[in-house]
Amino acid sequence: MFRAAASVVMLLGFYVVALIQLAAVLAFVVWAAMEHHAAVGLKLGLPLLLAVGATVVGLWRAVRTRPEPMHGLVVTPQGAPELWQTVHALAAEVGTRTPDEIRLVPEVNAAVSEDTKLLGLIGGRRRLYLGMPLVQALSVDQLRSVVAHELGHYSGRHTRLGAVAYRGRLAIGGTISRIGRWNPVGMVFRGYARLYLLVDNAASRRQELDADRASVRVAGPEVAMSALRELPVIDAAWDFYFGRYVASGWEAGYAPDDFFGGFGQLFAARGEELAELRDQEPEEHKSRWDTHPSTAERTAVMRTAPQPAHPVDGRPATALLPSVQAAGTALQSEVLDVGDRKVLPWPQFTAAAATARLQVTADRLFRSLGRLTGTPDPGLAALFDLVAAGRLGELAEEFFPDAGRDEAAARFAGLMDMLFVLAAIRSGTAFWRHSWSGPVRLTDAAGAELDFEEIAKLAVSPDTLEEARARLGEHGVRVEAAGIIERKATAKGSDVIAAMANLKVDGAHTDLVLLDRGFLFVPGPKSTDNGKQRLQELLSSAPVEQLATRYRFVPFEEVRATTVTKRTPAKAELHLHDGTEVALEERWTGEQLGESRDTLLQVLDRLGGKPTA
Template identity: 35%
Template sequence: MSTSARAATAVALLVGFYAFALGIVAGLIVLDVALYRASGELRPGLIKIWALTAAVAYPVVRVVFLTRRRKDGGELPGVLLTREQQPAVWAVVDRISEQTGVRGPAEIRLVPEVNAGVFEETRLLGLIPGKRHLVIGAPLLIGLTEGELESVLAHEFGHYSNRDVRLAAVTVAGRRAVLNAIGGLHQRADQHQADEAAKLAAKAEKRLAKGRKPSAEQASGGVDRVLAKIFTLYAKLYFRVSEAVGRRQEYAADQVAARIAGRDATAAALRKMPVLDSAQDFYLGRYATIGWDAGLLPPPGQIYGGLAHLLTDPKRRQELAEYALELPEEQPDPYDSHPPIERRVAAIEALPDDGRGNGAIGPALALLHDAERALTELEVVSLIPEAARKQRVEWSELVRTAMRTHAREAAAPAYRALAGLGLPATVHGLLDAVDAGRAWEFTDRLPKSEKAAAATGRAAREFARPVLREELGHASVVALVEAGLAGWELSWAGPAELHLPDGFADGFDAALDAACTDSPDTAPLRALLAGAGLPAA
């Protein structure tokens, strides 16, 4: 079946979705009228049946036909990139618009996601066109070359340039409408079930208070749940057909991108997209927000812009390049509008060599005038309000302070246990506990696994020994850091690197082992700490 035929089928199914809903309501009305005529008079039983049919018809009418949906033309998130402020970005977009023969966007916005897209303010389920918006993800500007970015943008315009998919907008808008209806029915069912469960719980409590066994009745969600399941079955068929249209669109748009930006640049961009997505998640979790709990954030513009440091580190670049070459194999999902990325790459790389290579190899971020300011503005409009209360510090200070905070948190249970024993909450206090034969008393106050809690005698000590060793290590590091004798340094190639005093690491493991035997000797660790410059207790 051609893409146009599939799109037409999807539109027919969308019409059928609403016809199905109307059919349910109309059928109930016909049933009510038929029963009234058959009875010849208004009876109490007939009124009960009418109430039941009304309970079925109301959620269908309320959710499917009367629920307000968000209009596409609302304020989009992100930073507005005007022609006056960003002429280079607009020049690329205008050129691609001209080459694809597609009407360009009315506005461009910078967003934090690894994504680019063209959205249109359509009416009548996409049949009437309107104002277009282009969004460009900051990670794409940071991680792609100009040629690769052109490929991504050409792909987005390619969705509008393929004449055989004019009904595609209808399928997309229809998908949103169907999801909205099903979601509304499930939401009503969830609320009904919650209310019913609360009533049943109250009844059960009263029965128990009277010494009676509570009922085994369970909350179900009522007629709303039944309707939601029925409409979901129909929706699955619609999604299967409409998403098949979406997958063909993706392949067609990739062909447009290859024609505009070149085969190699398009394939390279496709390979980089999942890499950038993973790199962005890793960067935000391990770097940008590492100091969140300590009340710290990177300098302005670096929450998103700092991704460039990770991507340009030689070791990370090698890792990411290897990941891009070995894309994971995915089984196509019939309900996913995007084909597996490795299949899209294979389709592009199978095209004849057009001799254009990777196109413009300059960083795409260079297109953005005053990138630091734009990325700072993006932070303002996209971060949660709590971020405004964080202190902005340089990367080196951010890592040092954040890691020190994490180390303190790791040592906190040990300090609380020492305080409970009446000992100083320091490494020397813990060493004194070991010398006094109170090591196992100390570990007994720490959180335990279920097995460790059940162990006794020798077995309990074997569970406690590595715990004692770990806590001695934490307390030693914290003491050195607090005294300014040790600290962490930022590394874009791996985790933050802990720098200990010269020679300290050479004897640290042996000193910890000596302090954790059945006949503990704390002298080596005390000597090591003193030799590093840490004052004695």
């Protein structure tokens, strides 16, 4: 309750500050008009009046905006009676009414919300959100603890004015985003915004400790602390699962047929690794800007709470659902938009993803091979011709710029090994074996593991190339099976690592989005105002892969070398393989997201002299 009340007071104070500044600006305009000229006063005061007017826009939008419910699968009492009975009993123990709705959500999180009216004076529909990964990984006791914590927010009336706190953050954030970087009025508003967040976050931390006490009353301190310690373990497992098992296949145009079921199987199969994570002390450095207390502070509060006796239920939390597989499949249909991706069972999905990763790297090599030799259809066969001619070092030095040609050719064996794996897969003599407990394995049809490392070492020298070719033939590997698919580098699968507004590129006003695979140049306006906002709107308008098709995209692999002539502000030239020169010049009035300038200089330094793979 304190948090929301404080939010109301602080929000009102924000507009009091706006009114004071409005009065000051009007006085300044009148003074300037009387002392100089009316046009001078208006010219000087208009930017300040616009900044103050931004508060009105921010307030209007905030008042009209309601927090949207989290997207998930609604679980009915008929569909999961034991889950609903458990939540109902917990609500009675905590001293609050049962939520009107339970939703499974695709996050490592649990939360509650309430639709209220008249600034929270009238309660409304309540929703309890349960992350599917939590249900799959926690015990019933631990899930009871987590749910009791969330219901404690209801009994503490934390959700009644939660929408007010939400609107307060929205209004202040919206106002700040509309004030130009160099507008002096913005300094006062930004200072007040920091004060608002300090007060609101401090209240949020107190609410979390109150909810923890409710959790201990219901589940006991040991279970409550074990659930709290388990959350970062589940979070790490979820990130590992998505990054190692899902992401590459998803980017390549595939989707698993049982997304959430896969996580459950991985969590069960990686017990030893997860146990090591549980033994690690959490590295937390909480500050006054955090919305949650540290784990150490929370466990200290739990230890001092009363320790009521309660029945132990160590069953997996999935026991509360009639069928966790059916729930996972239904949730997948509800929240995942697979688009035109091909849906595959996990073994086939893993195999398709692994092969797609190989092809991306192979295409990168083959594009360079085609550029070097002029071969219109470069592939492994053309690479063998290059080796036979004793020219592998010319290609290899592009990928190993710190080595001479002979050493680079020898080190190319690792990349050659990868190409042999691709050729074996494409030849139908090698297969990927899916595993939840370890990495994917390459085997033959009988299940025996395959290794082409020694053959690859033979293939990088003209003297032993024919021996390598013969040994590949013994394995049924067709050299011509590995060829190029993506002849032009794209931004597919790229991530944004930096963004800068108001540069000049070849003399034209340009915004730069730096991807982990190349430079994206977007035509910009002459005005240097609202550069950050323009970049944020650009990045939220479409995936970077689509943006790279609309605007000029220069992949790193097309950069032969770079020359940095000035570092502050940055000034450099990109020298492309086709002989083109691209001039980049940062302006003093430019804006950036985060530390983008430092990132740009690091990339230019890395590309300097010789490009890397």
